[in-house]
Amino acid sequence: MSAISRGSLALCLSVSLVGAGQAQEVPTDPLVTAATEARGAQGLQLAVFINDANTDFVGTFEQLPDGSLTAKPDELEEVGIKPLKAAIRRDGSIHLNDLPGIEYHVVPETQSIYVVATDAARVPRKIDLDAERSERDRPKPTSSTGAVLNYTLYSSSNDLTDADIKPFQGISGGFDARFFSPLGTVNQSFTASLSDGELQGFKRLNTTWNYSDPERMITYNAGDFVTRSLPWTRSVYLGGLQVERNFALRSDLVTLPMPVVSGSAAVPSTLEVYSQNVKTYTSDIPAGPFELANLPVITGSGEAQVVIRDTLGRETRTTLPFYTASEQLAKGLIDFSAEVGFPRRNYGSESNDYASDVFGTATMRYGLANWLTLEGHAEGGADLLNGGIGATFPLGRCGATSLAAAGSQHDGQTGTLLNGSLELRYDDFSLYGRMQRSYGNYDDIASVSADNERIREQYSYYYPGSRTFSARMPRAVDQVSLSLPTLFSRSNINLSFTQIETEGGDKTRTASTSYSTSLWKNASFYASAFKDLDDSDSFGVYAGLSVSFDNDIYGSTGVDQNGKDIAGFAEVSKSATREEGSYGWNVRTSEGKTANRSAGGNYRSKYARVDGWVQQYGDAVRASGSFDGAIAVAGGGVFATNRIDDAFAVVDVGAANVEVRSRNNVVGHTNSSGRLIVPDLNSWDPNQIDIDPQNLPVDAVVRDTRTVVVPANSGGVVVDFHVKEAAAAALVGLTDAGGKPLDAGLLGRIDGSDATFVVGYDGEAFIEGLSRNNNVTVEFVNGQTCHTAFAYSAQPGTQVAIRNVVCQ
Template sequence: MFALSVIGQSAVAQIDITGGSPAALPSLTGNAPSPAGPSTAAATESLVLEIVVNGTSQGEPSNFELRGGELYAEPQSLTNAGIRVDDVKPGADGWVALASIPGVHATYVARTQQAVLEVATDRQVAQQIGYRVPAVPKATPGTGFVLNYDATYQRSSGEAHGDQFGVWSEQRLFSPFGVFDNTGTYLNGTDINRYTRLDTNWTYTDATKLFSLTVGDAISESLAWSRSVRFGGIQIRRDFALRPDLITFPLPMFTGAAAVPSAVDLYINGLRQYSGNVAPGPFQIAQAPSLTGAGVAQVVVTDALGRRVTTSVPLYVDTRLLAKGLFDYSVELGFLRNDYTLRSWSYDSSPVFSGTFDYGLSDRLTLQAHAEAAKDLRNGGAGAVLALGNRGTLSAAVAGSNENGKSGALASLGYQYIGPRFSLNLQGTRATSGYRDIASLSGASTFEHLYQATASVALYRTQSASVSYIDSKDTFSGHARVVTLAFNAQLGTRLSLFASVFRDFSQTKVYGGSVGLTMSLGGNASASATVSQSGGHTTADVSASRPADFSGGWGWAVQGGAGADYRHAFAGANYRASFGDFQATAQRFNGTTTGTLQAAGALVAMDGTVLASRSLGDGFALVSTDGVARVPVLQENRVVGVTNRDGYLLVPDLSSYQRNQLAIDPLALPADTMIDKTQMDVAPQRRAGVLARFGLSRYRGASVSFVDADGNAIPPGSVATVTDTGASAVVGYDGVAFFEQLSTMNAVSIHGKNIDCAAEVAFDPSTARTMPQLGPIACRATRKP
């Protein structure tokens, strides 16, 4: 039998869901301690017993003492067996009488050498199942250089004509001490010939502490009610992106109890998220649901007899919240960047400061704070995100600023609910005319207000509709009040329909709409047709495409469109290889025809070799087989390529600071190959590479048969040793010994039972590939037996 619990109640099919990890489960039985059995002995007897709790063995035996017929144990032994003893005071010697523990009845079974314990549910430690904080893999350091590039050549003819060549490039030097990075663009065309530096910085990261330090160009962190800026300086922050396997939002915690060994399954919105087994006693399931917003969790408990209890519990997940006690921060100090992409070295002369902090005060409340400072500007604010149970989340923030004695204020309020059938998002932010932040100092627009409301509803199983309203006013775009209606529908397995209309009520004759149809053509290809109307003008576009497979191959795209004042046609083909992506396109827009050639990829210098690759964003590995060519390399049991003639293969797209399994296929190696290892796990640092060396080498040896002076085989078990290298081999039957490495001439001594002799073994290295059999070779006795 089994039971699921809700605080304050006891029933067969009930369950409790709370945030975080409960410190202790509620009492389900309230059993009083059982009286001790009669005394059977006066002396103390030391025992090593198997612990059986409620009929289930706990595995490893533990130390006990039998004193006056009562069992005593050390508190740690009971804790290891899942029994809570935090409220029990041990004796002066550190041992606890089991009869003194409320909710525990102990029986010593001498015949089976067991301590059989009947333990009340509230006395047991809840079994932790489901999600566990993953261990941080030890980073595998590497040193090398990466050159990423994206080069484009464009030639136009007709009404507009000319040539233009452009290259975006990144130079990245990585080492165990961090990553130095520089990006820029070069343009050469009509009236232009220049290189513009974009970002230059050095970054050091530590995944064990979620710490990141950047010196150079960076982007400041921001909250929903603040703005980011580009700057040059120093940034110190906590970086959860270093550990994407960590769950930072509050996990729903399901608690229950089972009276017998049972299987537990957790379903979220009908999809199984966890499956496992539990021993008798209380249990807790902490599992990250694969949803954002509202949903329904179902816990199914099945005992050994097949009896099943299913309990449904509503839940709501918002990833903007931080789990209780978790915090996030970012601090920046530097100089604002001006004319980005236009000038290489344009910074303000006065420094600026920015700081952001988030803290999970509880699983329902996350606090936020943000502060900024510049020469004549001070800005600060605070906010919060509050979970409203299963009814969504509420967010609020206030901020104030002062620039040269002129004050301003900002207020923001929002509500969000995301459900499987209905979603609603309301957000309003308003600032007074004097409100300023450091983004406004860099030329960004200042806004007066931004009001947003969006509602969406699921219609039937494959359709959805939404309506949105945006009322915004800023110094760049002016005032806009736009209402948009949208509809999407999946028509069968191959067709989808989309339609939308909009109207700007702050301007006259600003309205429009579009309707389109997308069809799957099979083989990853699709086609679409769209008709749009805006400002009294109607346009129509049709397109078809098939992207290249991720593993490599050809892709293509065609498009055509027409409107009142334009005609457009486009065709292109692209090819994805292991050493880069390449594309050629041709298009005609009204009277101008343009042809484009594009190549994107990377060059990697590492371990004394240079290899071409696709563009490298995050981690990668350079596999080395020590000069052995054509060796198949596997990533997570999937063949990703073979090593080149120098024994190298570059494996891109690895996850940084996570375990990535690499292996080689030993069956494809020559018979004379020695292998150090066939599999390894690597964890590259962020945006860095690792050297995965499998340690392959060729045998330069042979099997040698030895005989004594009478022609009899050397007795098995004797040890043959090469004098020059010290390498030894055990002599087997027929006097045969195998040596992995031999020189042209080898002095060998053999020692064993009733044998002590020496021999000379000549070896031709050119025969090593065939693993030659040498001998019989006479071994001359060095002493008489």
Template sequence: MAFVLVPTAHADDGAASPVQTTYLEVMLNGVTTGAVARFAENGGALSTPIEELGELGLRADPALAGPNGMVPLDRLPGVTYRYEPGMQRVYLNVEDSQRLPAQLGTRGRVRPPVTHGYGFVLNYEAYAQPDTGNELGLYTEQRFFHPGGVFSNTGVSTFYNGNNRYLRLDTSWSHADPTGLQSIQIGDAITGALPWSRPVRIGGIQIRRNFGLRPDLITYPLPALGGSAAVPGAVDLYINNVRQYTGQVPSGPFVINNAPALSGAGQATIVVRDALGRDVSTTVPLYIDSRLLAKGLFDYSFEAGFARTSYGIDSFRYDTAPAASGSVRYGLSDAITLEGHGEASRGVGIAGAGVLFKLPLTGVLNLSTSTSASGGQQLGLGYQWRTPAFSIDVQGTRAFGDYKDLAASTGAPMPSALYRGTVSVPLGRSGNVAASYVNLSDPIYGAARIGSLAWTAQLGRRAAFTASTYRDFAAGSSYGVSLSLTFLIDNATTASSTVGREGGNPTMIGAVSHTVPYEGGWGWQVGGQRGGDMWRGFAQTNLRGRYGEAYAAVQDLQGRVTTAFGASGSLVAMDGTVMAGRRIDQSFALVSTGGVPDLPVLVENRRIGTTDGGGHFLVPNLLPYDANRIEIDALNLPINTRLSSTRLSIAPALQSGAVAAFSIQSFRGGQVVLTDAAGAPLTAGTAVLHVESGDRTVVGYDGLAFFESLRDDNTFRADPEQGPCTARLRYAASSDPLPRLGPIACVGSPP
């Protein structure tokens, strides 16, 4: 490649050398960058636009640029250069402090677009206990979803001895904006709260930040792990001796943007390996706490309406006084998170603030204070530190004076004090000892001061042992001790037994259970319990299928035998059909194969069922706003089938569904044997046109040509060496999806 110097129309000083523009290959610390950059040359001195420096990975202060936006290279700190006009090349020697680090890792994955849908879902859960007066309960949820939002209503119907009643629980319409990370809910909602405040149910409007709309977003601070490589090579990242990332690194500084799988304290080791196999390792300490917000993140929840009272008892009972509530959190830095909370209603006013502060390598300290308009205050203090060898979590809140919040006005009195602490120490590689203490002063339940101690140990690969004891120091006779053994019989069957003492009486519990496969099948559990003068035996069987789940149970309580039956599932109206399926609590997809039945459906490579007679299958429990891979097994399709794709990526909205439509088309195809007028196969490679469809192909060996769009009457035009010819074929029905047709003679000239 040749480079030329282009004189400009001006000179810097009007004296000798004119300023010339040149494009040079850039060598950085002796290694080619593969880039060609624009420079201005004046008497051997070079300058370049500030944006070119950024593309080359160099830091540059905008104040160094002149009026024309050019930065002289000799003004850059930590940078020296050598210009070779004959080679049209510039050699830059740059200190690591002046280079932008290369970004490595997987944190910035592309967010999938939301797959919207329209439909209606009816969830139900029924319960019957015929031995107690024909008692029947039915929970239902009606949910209509569309791209603009979700309308939902829940309630419980009870039928008992002729006393029939329907109780409404929650009714709301919600809209989520994944771009702005914001949700709006109108109707019944639960107010946002902080660890030192209490949520309440409210009827009105709620506007809140919803980080759940971005599954790829990590909200807590993560360390920027990096280093420097003298030459290009490989880099590995180990978190607590477990490799979390491996990749290639260029020369110079780098940062690994890979979220470590860690909570609490640990250490990261970065190993850089050059082309000669030499290793350079660096170890740095880490501390990660998901309660903190990353620097600059803002979390909030604001509500206004009327506080709900008698929830679960009355369908429409709200306080007559309007109420408002708000909670905010802000990441001031990676080490400091600020919090604020406020409430207001008739006779209620709360204003408070809190802070979480990450101490240098020794855990997180949290403080809070709030004041009530009724003349009371609340203080909170806590500390949490987690390491591989030791963990401690101590939290306490104390109310002074007449402290009253919205929850107290709805019938939940404020505890005057709550203190809790937990200390945990691992024993070996498969054991743990934990001690905890809770001190609660409640105006309804009174005082409780409970201390507990537990030891857990893994015995081999199939057994686990737990020993625990507790005592309520506020009630001298309240104590307990237990020993438990759990044994895994196989991947789905577990046996457990517990012996102990509760309040001075011996207790014994034994059970064996078999879990229900997720894709469907049977499960069961049997067990017995004895403590003091009470004994109980029970057995239950569960069935999970494509149309829902059901169970039947029998219990013998000291000679009194009772039975219970239950079922849960859903009805979905979508894509022009109504289907029964399992209960749908979150997001789902409706697989549609255009009427093709009995096709296996797989989710993340796991088979979960087959399409029904109409070519549909309901896939529950998908991750909202995230890519869910849904596939069909094409090996079950007939050979004369055309399929656009066997795999789709579906990202449904929260509490909504999306159609996973697979385009499957059958075609009428066959192998046609073409001969000349003498009956000899046409020469291989001869071009053939199917007139009715316009499809073109070439003749293979033995005169065979394949066509996939045959009609009842077919015309073929070929161009062999002996001259153009025409052949005609009447298609006859066959049990073979791809029959062999002919031979047919190709004769004469086409009309």
């Protein structure tokens, strides 16, 4: 089948059908296949019109001896007629007379079939609101070879008012090194400190190699990593191997089940879609039924509006309430993770404390339907077996719920776990509840591999008087939070309650509330309070007023009470941005039982961010500062820059002092070698980088001033804008024999070569590939030509201009 326009079809067969099922005598078509002739049927190709609207498709049909038509189901579906399974015959075809809501007749003069169909008999036109984003030509992820070292150096003093204590305390640092290439990225992070001239306190954190396959959306990790978890399972640190689905590798992929809207347009119309009162899509649609997919909505509840406007301006509005939860998956999507390794303990305080037993885990989520997501989890090792299943599904337009059950066996002891959660939202009201219970001796990797002795010491220090410590899941967890509007506009109140009972029988119950309201355009009031229901001395109240001003300046004042201590505070601050040369500052005072005053500032240079502050707490005064930056090696250069938390690019322009922009924000200007590092790109996302050609040399030639790159694996990419000196080029002013400039748009060429050029306004043409002596031919619209010759002499750093060249 092929798309056509009306009147462009030339066929070898004439057909005359006046009504459905009415047979007419037609001439024999020599192109009809032998199989078709054997059945006494003739093959037809007809332009399809439905309800007098041209579908721009040609359909393949067969005319039976009685004059009626048959077609294959997929053929009918493509032209817009719904094929019914019940109407499919043994030979796989469908008789059009067997389709309810269908009438048709063929016009032999135009070789067309006119179908009158109800909406129920038509295939809705599929409109994917995300098609433009998902089908666009995305650049392939790329990675150069190089390295990055992020560092944070921190130093603080002792009490500066105490002359008996040495004021300088030393320097501590956190370091994160990455080595990247097309084969993946190796990460190594550690902390260290320098005190009294000696290096000490070295702690290894993570050592990991990872590689991602964006086509299959899979990431492979080897080394130290955190296992994947579900709301009813616990993550652990492992040293080993991990394979996981990574939807973040495809930023264009919609993983949530999006609502679908269907409707019908009586005539060709304009379709508009509004999500949360913001227009998100507009397009022209033909007459007939339609179906919208992938509405651009956010998680939670809301409304989408579909507006159909015809040529007379008449509108039809359809409102669609929706609710989407982040735990749900669209139908057919699979999310998974599988890990095996040794549990790591005392992370951050020990460099190499791994359990001696090997454990493995597997986690999966599957979108069985848009309304049902199934979950599964299993783990085992060291005589441990643990497994469970769960499900997440919506509750109409108001919310979603999830249920899960799991069981375990370890050292002859068994246990079970039940978990359920509920989310409800309607207008400005929202409710969240969670309940979890464990029975028997429920174990998982976290409890079996825990360093119980060390954790018991810490637990008894922070919770004196507790009866028993256990690394197992709590016996009971109950959480409830409620958010509702108040009588005042632009304000809401939140209430929450949490109750936890440990495996050893200890209970904690905490209640909290918060309130916030907008007073005027730039000011708001907020208040919060919490209470430990089992400890009369454990409570707190916090209330204040905040005001935002121009130039990113923010101020707040209020009162803070924690237990029996109460203090008033005031603060004024200015936030720094990510742009080079930005700065920020903060001044704060808290007056109560113990005075707490501080002042600080920060500055972001081209090479690093510097922070410094002074604090008075009681009678003690301390000063501290930090230096935060990175060193990157890529593209044949070494760059000192601000911290690189994800990906970066080395932009090579080939000229100094050229402005570079990333996502329409000025990053900086190229150095003397014509390069600049852009430190804040996002891996696996399209990142737009532009240059301003204003400061390029006048004799420079640049292929593009804008490019889009997709960095891979938190690495670096080299962006070369291919700026070069013009290859023997000049601006040549061409005139006719009378001195009149040649017309704009004429095409010319240099004789003896393939080089061509276009004449611009005032007869000026930018011609490249010139030699010392040049012969040029220009072709006029009427096919005639003119010829000229001129000499050329290069003048480096300037634009050569050759005026009044006569072409005749």
